[in-house]
Amino acid sequence: MTNGVFWSFVAKEWRHILRERRTLVMLFVIPLALVLLFGYVISTDIDHTPVAVLDGSQGDPLARRLIDKLQAAGRFRVVAKVRSDGEIDEVFRRGVVKMVVVIPSGFGSDARRYGGTTVQLVTDASDVNMATTVIGYATAIVADLNAELNAAAVAAGGAEAGFAVRTNVRMMYNPELKSAYMFVPGVIALIVMIVAAMMTSVTLAREKETGTLRMLTVSPLRGRTIVLGKVVPYFLLTAINTGMIMCLGIWVFDMPCYGSGWGVALLCGLFILAAIGLGVLISSLVKTQQSALTGSLLGLFLPTVLLSGFIFPIANMPLVLQWVCRCVPATWFIEGVKGLMLKGQPVADMVLPLGILGGMAVLLVGVALRLFIRSERPQ
Incomplete structure (x- = not known):
């Protein structure tokens, strides 16, 4: 009888x-989604990474062979030709490429005359993970080219001369590869999501759950005034936190700020507004506040960590996920902060991140206020 009661209870549960x-979503859908997401996001492989070439050898056969080998491996694709050293900074600032291959004049003749030559690999080190991965792949491909050239020389009857195409690596915007340059913008994005978005959602949901907001809606105050009065303190707290982290990054970790200070402040303000929305x-x-906490963790915190370029390079992800990343506000915030602070881009060049964050802020705040007021309006 006891067993029968027990199994009846189990069946009921x-x-x-x-x-x-x-509950079913928590048990099955979320674990599957996380496994797929982590499987595609956490990847050190790179495929078809855009690069530019500055060919001072004017189409030397050895230079063509090097470029063909870089592309044949499937890791890189040449998308731009650079005519001078001054254009290297420009293509990086525009986000066109991840690496520039600089081939000097006399590339092939130096190799034949001196038994070796040098190619320079220039990369954007504002994203340390991406820069080191790209340089690692490119260096390995150059080493493979050296092995092929030496093998061909031996097969032709020559002495084993140790022919080498040497690599000279140049890291732009972060030559010392300081990780602080990467994690400070990401930490700011996380703090904004925790304080501005998560705390706002949990606080408002708690007051909905306890009925406090429903009581306020019958007062002379307008619904929009009530909600704005609730979220303004979180905007100010988040702005203070953001300023503190920014100052710590500059004073303690020596993070530079080559661009406009007011441009950075504007970018932070728009991002905070989007997060509050x-x-x-x-x-x-x-x-319920429990549902708000769960929704904030899954819908805000995880995308900020995984899909913003904070830790994992967006260029390594599948194309579909790259489009999803572009819908995450933190993606544009981190891109804008790096552009302004590390690359020293003028505010005029930040029209895209600023415009998208501004549009997100207006749309999200407007829609959110309308839906929230409608949900709390007395029936």
Whole structure:
């Protein structure tokens, strides 16, 4: 009898779990989604990385062979030709390429005359992980070319002369490969999501759950005024936190700020507004603070860590995920901060990140306020 009661209780609990859609999502959908997401995001492989070539040898056969070998490996593709050293900074600032291959004049003749020559590999080190990965692949391909050339020389009856195409690596914007240059913008993005978005959504959801907001809606105050009054303190707190982290990055970790200070402040302000809009939007779609916390972790925190370029290079991800990354506000924030602070780009060149963040802020705040006020309006 005891066993029968026990198994009846188990069957009842099983049916209860199957009826709860939210529980089923937590048990099956989220683990599968995380495995697929991590499988595609956490990858050190690079494929078809865009590079530019500055060919001072004017089409020397050895230079053509080097470029063909870089592309034949499937790791790189030449998308631009650079005519002078001054254009290297320009293509990096525009985000056109991840590496520039600089082939000096006399590349092939020096190799034949002196038994070796040098090619310079220039990369954008504002993203340390991407820079080191790209240089590692390129150096390995050059070493493979050396092996082929030496093997061909031996087969032709020559002495084993140790022919070498040497590599000279140049890291732009972060020559010392300081990790602080990468993690400071990412930490700011995380703090903004935690304070501005997550805390806003949980606080508003808690007040919905306790009925406090419903009581305020029958007061003389307008719904928009009530919500704005709730979120303004979080905007100010987040702005203070952002300023503190920025100062720590500059004073403690020697992070440079070559660009406009007011441009950085504008970028941070727009990002905070977009995050607050996301927080209010989540709180308008859920009924409990637990649901708001779960939605914030899955919908805001994880994408900020995984899909913003903070830790894992976006260029390594599948094309579909790259488009998803472009919908994450933190992606544009991190790109804009690196452009302004590390590369010293003028604010005029930051029109795209600023414009997209501004559009996201206006759209998210507007839609979120409308939905939240409608959900709390007395029936």
